[in-house]
Amino acid sequence: MLDLNRLAALRELSLRGTIAAAAEAMGYTPSAVSQQIAALEREAGVALTVRSGRTLVLTPAGQRLVARAHELLDTMERAEAELHDAAAQTTGTVRLAAFQSAALTLVPGALLRLRESHPGIRVVVTQSEPGAALADAWAREFDLVAAEEYPHHAAPHYPGAERRPLVSDELTLAVGGPWADARSIRDLAAAPWVMEPSGTSSRHFAEQRCRVAGFEPDVRFETADLQAHVLLIRRGLAVGILPGLMAEHAGLRDSTVPLEGPPRRTVFTAMRESSRLDPAVAAVRAALEAEAADY
Numbered sequence: 001m002l003d004l005n006r007l008a009a010l011r012e013l014s015l016r017g018t019i020a021a022a023a024e025a026m027g028y029t030p031s032a033v034s035q036q037i038a039a040l041e042r043e044a045g046v047a048l049t050v051r052s053g054r055t056l057v058l059t060p061a062g063q064r065l066v067a068r069a070h071e072l073l074d075t076m077e078r079a080e081a082e083l084h085d086a087a088a089q090t091t092g093t094v095r096l097a098a099f100q101s102a103a104l105t106l107v108p109g110a111l112l113r114l115r116e117s118h119p120g121i122r123v124v125v126t127q128s129e130p131g132a133a134l135a136d137a138w139a140r141e142f143d144l145v146a147a148e149e150y151p152h153h154a155a156p157h158y159p160g161a162e163r164r165p166l167v168s169d170e171l172t173l174a175v176g177g178p179w180a181d182a183r184s185i186r187d188l189a190a191a192p193w194v195m196e197p198s199g200t201s202s203r204h205f206a207e208q209r210c211r212v213a214g215f216e217p218d219v220r221f222e223t224a225d226l227q228a229h230v231l232l233i234r235r236g237l238a239v240g241i242l243p244g245l246m247a248e249h250a251g252l253r254d255s256t257v258p259l260e261g262p263p264r265r266t267v268f269t270a271m272r273e274s275s276r277l278d279p280a281v282a283a284v285r286a287a288l289e290a291e292a293a294d295y
Contacts, residue, residue, distance in 0.1 A: 006040035007069040009033050010048060014058055014066045015139050025141065075274075091120035092280040097133035098125060098146040100226050101246040102267060106146065106166065109294070110287035118283045129200075129224075130155050134270060137161070143281050146288060148243075149266045153201035160273045164285070166292040167267040170244040171205070172256040174229075177236015182257055189215035194229045194238040197222055206241045209259065245295065267292070 012022035013033070023030040037056075041048045048062035058066065098107050107125060114121055128136070130147035137145045138158040146166065149155045175182045179191050193210075195217070196202045210217040221238050223229070230250040232238040243265055247256050269288060275281045 002040065002043050002065075006036045006043070007065070009036035010040055010058075010062065011066050011069045012139070013037065013049070013056065014063070018055055025139065090118050090279045090283055092278075093122045093124060094144060094280050094284045095142045096123055096125050096144050096146070096284060097128040097136065097142040099130050099133070099148055100127055100224070101243055101249070102146040102148070102166075103127045104227075105245045105249045105295070106267075106288055106291045109291040110284070113287040113290060114284065117287070118280070121280045121283060123284055134158060134161070137270060137272065140272075143271060143275055143278070144284055145270045147268055147270055148201075149268070150201040150205045151263045151265065153205065161270050162273050162276065163268050163270045164289075165266055165268045166288060167245065167295055168264045169267055170258075171241055171263045171265060172244065172247060172258055173239065174233045174242040174247060174252055174256050175239045176233050176255050179236070179239050180255065182239070184257065185209055185213045185259065186215075188239050189213070191218070191239045192220035192237065193217040194221035194223070194232045194240045195219050196224050200224070202241070205263075209241065209263075248295070 009022065009026065012025050013019060016022045016025055019030045019033050023033045026033065028036075037049060044061070044065065046061045047059050048065060049056040050059050096107070103125065111123060111125075114123065126133075126142070128142075130145070130149075133142060133145045134147055134156050135158070136142050138161060147155055148169075150171075173182070173185060173188070175188070179188055182188055182191075189210075193206070195206050207217060221228070221232055226242070226246050227250075229238075229240050229242065230246065230252065233240055233242075233252065233255070234250075241259070242250075242252065242256070245267070247253055269285050271281060271285070
């Protein structure tokens with residue numbers, strides 16, 4: 001019988017592309033992962049990998065086995081969840097990934113709710129950008145993800161993933177200092193801007209809004225840290241587009257100007273369908289939804 005841990009090692013190689021990346025994801029040394037895959041090939045009796053240059057790639061047999069490995073790991077996850085459910089125990093560790101504004105606003109309140117309602121659940125929270133977090137959840141590094149989608153920027157979809165909305169969050173202009181009297185984005189053509197790094201959906205959304213208004217934004221500050229955005233805007237050093245959750249958290253509601261639309265981002269939770277029966281994961285998701293309802 002094929003060893004499930006060795007199947008997981010082959011699956012990680014398929015997902016990550018290199019032995020080193022698979023080892024890092026699994027918390028093993030590269031030599032340990034290589035040994036696991038070599039042992040699996042001996043068990044299978046066929047070549048599962050072939051060397052291409054300095055890397056290993058899967059053979060057709062290896063690719064077929066990885067597809068089955070997804071199914072087997074899902075089945076094991078469901079079996080473990082059913083055992084927990086049968087024992088009526090809402091305990092265990094839930095690995096939650098959340099992007100920054102959710103981590104600052106929704107997650108703390110959800111954790112306080114869980115401390116009262118399910119003290120046996122241990123939640124490990126990692127701040128992670130939505131694209132990476134969704135990929136890592138599919139790779140089983142996280143059990144639950146709080147992610148976001150900006151207008152016309154769909155977050156990646158993965159097979160066997162289930163999504164549920166949390167918040168429809170309005171996107172607004174945030175202004176201060178010399179630009180405190182601005183009434184529309186067109187009034188900010190000469191203002192310095194703070195935006196997230198290039199390549200992010202929020203950056204593309206903000207740049208497109210400026211361009212549609214007839215100007216190229218003067219981006220003086222580039223950072224993924226929305227708390228830095230808030231500080232620069234509050235001090236009158238820059239203007240920017242903030243999601244409602246962050247503006248509310250920072251106390252900047254009185255310094256915001258509506259955008260035409262108004263545009264909204266969608267905040268949602270995502271998890272593997274195989275995790276649906278896990279009562280601990282379900283409890284964490286429910287706590288996030290209860291906290292979101294207050295917003």
